[in-house]
Amino acid sequence: MLVRIKGAISNCYLLLGNKPVLIDTGAPGDLPRILAALKAHQLEPKQLALILLTHGHSDHAGCAAELRARSGRPVALHAADAGLARTGQSGVLAVQTDLGRIIRPFVNEPFPAFEPDIVFREPFPLAPYGVQGNVVPTPGHTPGSCSVVLARGEAVIGDVLRGSMLWPNRARPHFFCNDPDLNARSIARLAREGLLRCHPGHFGSFPGSELGRFLSTADGEMLEFSEEPV
Numbered sequence: 001m002l003v004r005i006k007g008a009i010s011n012c013y014l015l016l017g018n019k020p021v022l023i024d025t026g027a028p029g030d031l032p033r034i035l036a037a038l039k040a041h042q043l044e045p046k047q048l049a050l051i052l053l054t055h056g057h058s059d060h061a062g063c064a065a066e067l068r069a070r071s072g073r074p075v076a077l078h079a080a081d082a083g084l085a086r087t088g089q090s091g092v093l094a095v096q097t098d099l100g101r102i103i104r105p106f107v108n109e110p111f112p113a114f115e116p117d118i119v120f121r122e123p124f125p126l127a128p129y130g131v132q133g134n135v136v137p138t139p140g141h142t143p144g145s146c147s148v149v150l151a152r153g154e155a156v157i158g159d160v161l162r163g164s165m166l167w168p169n170r171a172r173p174h175f176f177c178n179d180p181d182l183n184a185r186s187i188a189r190l191a192r193e194g195l196l197r198c199h200p201g202h203f204g205s206f207p208g209s210e211l212g213r214f215l216s217t218a219d220g221e222m223l224e225f226s227e228e229p230v
Contacts, residue, residue: 002154002199005037009107010059010201013156015148016041019049019130023148023156024201025063028111034063045071049129050118053077054158055145056084057093058111060201065112074117078137081144088113091142093176100175138190140183141174147186153196153208160186161214163203171198171210187211 001016007026012034015021020043026034038045048071053061056077064075064085077085084091088111095101123136126148133150141159148156160183164170177183188211190198195208 002150002156003037003041004199004205005034007033007059011199011203012037013199014038014041015126015131015133015150017126017129017131020047021050021052021126021129021131022048022067023052024054024060024158025051025067027059027107028062028109031063031066034067046073047071048073049131050126051075052135052146052148053081053085053116054147054156054201055142056081057090057107057142057159058088058109059107060158061085062111065114068114068117075114076118076120076135077116078139078144078146079119079121080139081142082116082119084142084144085114085116092178094178095175096173096177096180097175103175136189138186140179140181140186141177143178145186147190149190149193149195153194154199155190155193155195155197155208156199157190157201159201160190161198161211162200163206165203168204169206169210171200171206171214172203173214174202184215187215191215 003014005012007030012026013023068075126133138147138160139145159174161171162174164172191211199205
């Protein structure tokens with residue numbers, strides 16, 4: 001079972017397998033929302049098997065240090081983004097859209113620094129943590145971005161793409177992206193999984209078929225400026 005936890009500006013996800021796994025920790029200040037979601041499922045932070053971060057930006061790693069202190073559970077982050085966690089800074093947010101330029105000052109806030117307990121570079125299974133699925137590197141948005149591909153045909157994709165602000169079941173390019181070409185390769189890698197559903201770090205989920213549609217849209221970058229369905 002996958003539960004979306006809506007933070008102030010981003011999504012976290014609770015995976016309820018044989019053991020619970022939390023994906024992302026929201027922005028600074030989102031801790032009460034996460035604790036409330038855990039409580040709604042009769043869980044305490046210490047019952048989490050793992051806290052996994054899709055990348056090291058403040059709106060996804062903002063409460064990681066606090067949750068680790070409350071839970072005593074390990075925090076996993078890709079090696080390429082570990083420096084962001086150690087400094088408590090999101091680094092440079094490479095703007096991709098006009099809207100991104102407007103909102104950048106409001107999302108690039110510092111967060112409590114921490115040392116990740118698990119620093120990985122290669123894909124790894126979540127089965128030891130009670131969830132049937134795999135963590136796969138999907139760099140581009142940041143060098144250390146990753147996604148979680150679940151055995152049932154769903155994936156939590158962080159900020160590889162975002163959902164639409166206005167139209168359900170649509171994918172849109174994220175406001176920021178460190179390396180668009182590398183991100184496109186990550187989208188293609190996810191598309192090869194034949195996913196039924198993708199759950200992004202911002203806004204609503206969308207069908208896996210949106211990955212292929214996005215890649216085949218020659219002027220995909222223009223999708224940001226018009227929220228009309230394509």
